[in-house]
Amino acid sequence: MTVRNLFKRTPFRLAATFSLFFITTVLALFTVIYLVASARLVSDIRDRVRTNIDSLAVLDGDRTFDDLVTVVAEESESVRDPDFIVELVDKNGKFLAGNVRGVPESNQWMTLKRSSLNFTMDRGEPNDEFLAIWKPLAKGRLLVGSDNSEVKQMKSFLLKLLAYGLLAMSVPVVLCAIYFARQTQHRIDAFANPLARVSQGQIEARVPISGLEDDIDQLAVQVNGMLGNLQRLIENVNQSSSDIAHDLKKPVGRLRQRLDGARRKAKDRAEFQAALDEALVDIDSITETFDALLRITQIEAGARKDRLVPVDLRVLLADVHDVYDIVAEDAGNKFSYKSDVESPASIRGDPELLVQLFANLVENAIRHCPSGTQIGLRLLESTGAYNVHVSDTGPGIPSTERENVFRRLYRLERARSTDGSGLGLSLVAAIAELHGAKVSLADNTPGLRVEVSFPAA
Amino acid sequence: MRLLLLEDDANTAAYVSKGLEEEGHTVDHLADGRDAVAKAIGEDYDVIILDRMLPGLDGLAIIKTIRSAGRRVPVLFLTALGGVDDRVEGLDAGGDDYLIKPFAFSELLARVNALARRPHIKGEETRLKVGDLEIDLVSRKVTRGGVAIDLQPREFRLLEVLMRNRGRVVTRTMLLERVWSFHFDPKTSVVETHISRLRAKIDKPYGKELIHTIRGSGYTVNDGA
Numbered sequence: 001m002t003v004r005n006l007f008k009r010t011p012f013r014l015a016a017t018f019s020l021f022f023i024t025t026v027l028a029l030f031t032v033i034y035l036v037a038s039a040r041l042v043s044d045i046r047d048r049v050r051t052n053i054d055s056l057a058v059l060d061g062d063r064t065f066d067d068l069v070t071v072v073a074e075e076s077e078s079v080r081d082p083d084f085i086v087e088l089v090d091k092n093g094k095f096l097a098g099n100v101r102g103v104p105e106s107n108q109w110m111t112l113k114r115s116s117l118n119f120t121m122d123r124g125e126p127n128d129e130f131l132a133i134w135k136p137l138a139k140g141r142l143l144v145g146s147d148n149s150e151v152k153q154m155k156s157f158l159l160k161l162l163a164y165g166l167l168a169m170s171v172p173v174v175l176c177a178i179y180f181a182r183q184t185q186h187r188i189d190a191f192a193n194p195l196a197r198v199s200q201g202q203i204e205a206r207v208p209i210s211g212l213e214d215d216i217d218q219l220a221v222q223v224n225g226m227l228g229n230l231q232r233l234i235e236n237v238n239q240s241s242s243d244i245a246h247d248l249k250k251p252v253g254r255l256r257q258r259l260d261g262a263r264r265k266a267k268d269r270a271e272f273q274a275a276l277d278e279a280l281v282d283i284d285s286i287t288e289t290f291d292a293l294l295r296i297t298q299i300e301a302g303a304r305k306d307r308l309v310p311v312d313l314r315v316l317l318a319d320v321h322d323v324y325d326i327v328a329e330d331a332g333n334k335f336s337y338k339s340d341v342e343s344p345a346s347i348r349g350d351p352e353l354l355v356q357l358f359a360n361l362v363e364n365a366i367r368h369c370p371s372g373t374q375i376g377l378r379l380l381e382s383t384g385a386y387n388v389h390v391s392d393t394g395p396g397i398p399s400t401e402r403e404n405v406f407r408r409l410y411r412l413e414r415a416r417s418t419d420g421s422g423l424g425l426s427l428v429a430a431i432a433e434l435h436g437a438k439v440s441l442a443d444n445t446p447g448l449r450v451e452v453s454f455p456a457a
Numbered sequence: 458m459r460l461l462l463l464e465d466d467a468n469t470a471a472y473v474s475k476g477l478e479e480e481g482h483t484v485d486h487l488a489d490g491r492d493a494v495a496k497a498i499g500e501d502y503d504v505i506i507l508d509r510m511l512p513g514l515d516g517l518a519i520i521k522t523i524r525s526a527g528r529r530v531p532v533l534f535l536t537a538l539g540g541v542d543d544r545v546e547g548l549d550a551g552g553d554d555y556l557i558k559p560f561a562f563s564e565l566l567a568r569v570n571a572l573a574r575r576p577h578i579k580g581e582e583t584r585l586k587v588g589d590l591e592i593d594l595v596s597r598k599v600t601r602g603g604v605a606i607d608l609q610p611r612e613f614r615l616l617e618v619l620m621r622n623r624g625r626v627v628t629r630t631m632l633l634e635r636v637w638s639f640h641f642d643p644k645t646s647v648v649e650t651h652i653s654r655l656r657a658k659i660d661k662p663y664g665k666e667l668i669h670t671i672r673g674s675g676y677t678v679n680d681g682a
Binding site for chain 1: 542545557559561611637638639640641642643644645646647650651654673
């Protein structure tokens with residue numbers, strides 16, 4: 001892996017950034033310590049030099065000046081390899097005493113290299129430096145300087161401390177960063193690999209859950225949920241396609257037989273006419289299946305959502321009852337409507353689709369129940385919802401089949417003899433979904449009760 | 458009648474034109490939307506039949522243009538299967554009736570006939586009469602041979618739709634739409650049941666049938682003279 005690629009990995013980038021930030025902070029901290037400590041040392045040395053120079057300057061005066069020359073001369077001679085320098089000159093700059101001579105005049109602090117000085121005695125270690133200053137006197141001037149090797153030692157000590165400290169701290173920080181980066185990288189890879197398989201068509205692949213219940217796990221749960229939904233949708237689509245093909249094969253086959261039969265056997269115009277009429281009925285039923293499928297798709301796509309208007313369910317259900325009362329009666333059934341709601345049962349809805357929804361449920365009851373069945377339409381109110389029950393005392397639907405009947409083109413075994421597309425309840429479900437309503441099937445003991453629960457407007 | 462047919466599918470157009478011409482109508486056929494507007498506005502047609510989807514100019518835009526030019530000519534538009542929204546949009550744009558493809562020719566014919574303006578009508582009719590059957594749309598009273606007949610509101614509405622189209626065929630689908638606002642095909646015999654109840658009240662006791670079933674098409678009210 002190239003460095004460029006490495007930086008495209010988020011965990012590595014984060015770890016590198018973090019390490020760099022940490023090291024920079026430590027470096028800044030050490031720099032401050034270094035600067036403060038060395039400034040402090042320098043000022044200590046200057047204080048010492050000043051004390052020294054002041055104690056000598058006491059001898060400055062007409063009567064004692066000769067004593068000062070003697071003291072300076074004695075001090076200069078007493079020490080080999082001196083850690084201080086001293087020079088006394090008269091008003092004309094003529095050398096009087098000291099262990100160095102000819103130091104240039106200045107009224108500021110000077111840092112003088114031992115090698116650049118003109119020693120009268122021993123010169124000592126050539127790498128040292130002195131921190132020195134001139135003090136003007138009544139009869140001349142006096143220079144005192146002190147070795148500043150302490151500062152140098154302190155500086156080198158601090159630098160070493162910085163180097164070792166940085167190293168000591170950086171190693172665990174970098175190791176830690178690498179560890180977390182690798183850890184996170186592993187989890188990301190564990191995420192990415194199944195998704196790559198999904199995009200290659202293995203929809204059943206799932207992201208592993210680490211069990212840490214952290215944000216990545218939450219993400220994994222969401223992604224798995226999404227993949228599950230996707231898989232179900234794809235299976236539905238596949239299922240529907242094969243169902244549609246299957247469902248159409250029968251009527252198309254029947255149509256073919258009819259036309260073929262008419263071509264071979266029909267003797268006169270009337271017989272041809274009859275065969276053609278039957279063929280048209282077959283074609284209409286095929287068209288109807290397509291229409292229902294397209295309608296369901298459109299309704300599910302939510303195209304009509306912006307057409308919802310306030311609808312009073314009491315009135316709408318009374319209308320449905322009005323239409324089907326005598327239809328049920330002619331089929332030998334009793335159809336009743338009862339509303340437990342006194343005031344308008346107002347929901348936001350598409351009246352046309354709602355009529356279709358309830359017509360569908362009532363027609364199912366009429367068509368699939370034997371004569372003598374009681375069919376009931378009832379409106380109830382619960383908190384924040386209106387519930388519509390369409391019940392019958394017919395054969396009902398076994399509880400194991402109740403989920404299946406909402407599937408497109410699904411038909412109960414005993415319903416296969418009656419005509420119908422097997423799309424009625426799918427359409428009901430789609431219309432309910434558009435209205436945010438829930439549809440459930442319950443046992444009416446005996447019979448079936450379909451419950452549709454609408455959120456109140 | 459003079460009819461304008463706007464349809465880009467050559468097969469459908471030929472089938473519709475031929476059928477309507479056999480019924481004695483004159484049909485002008487155009488396939489492009491832009492040519493259609495000028496012709497629809499410039500000439501006098503009894504009914505315009507137009508496909509919702511046309512090359513050049515969309516069917517909705519054509520209806521709107523015709524209406525904004527002040528032409529009240531009845532428009533029947535054809536929509537694709539499953540187009541739940543097309544109907545509402547078409548009617549909103551100023552269309553008078555719609556038909557979903559594929560359709561039976563008898564359905565198209567019945568709707569074209571129902572849409573055509575009848576020249577002798579002056580203003581809104583309030584009393585409709587067929588034979589000795591009379592209905593008053595204002596007082597909502599029905600009499601046959603001078604005897605008052607009591608109808609439920611829905612039965613009255615059913616009879617009203619049939620009477621407004623007296624002498625012409627009203628299809629089952631047209632009744633479902635106009636009487637019950639059903640825009641889907643019920644699986645039970647809703648229309649047949651209600652027609653039979655209506656017949657029991659206005660035909661049976663009087664010996665002479667005024668409501669006739671036209672096989673494969675629908676129903677019509679006439680005195681059968």
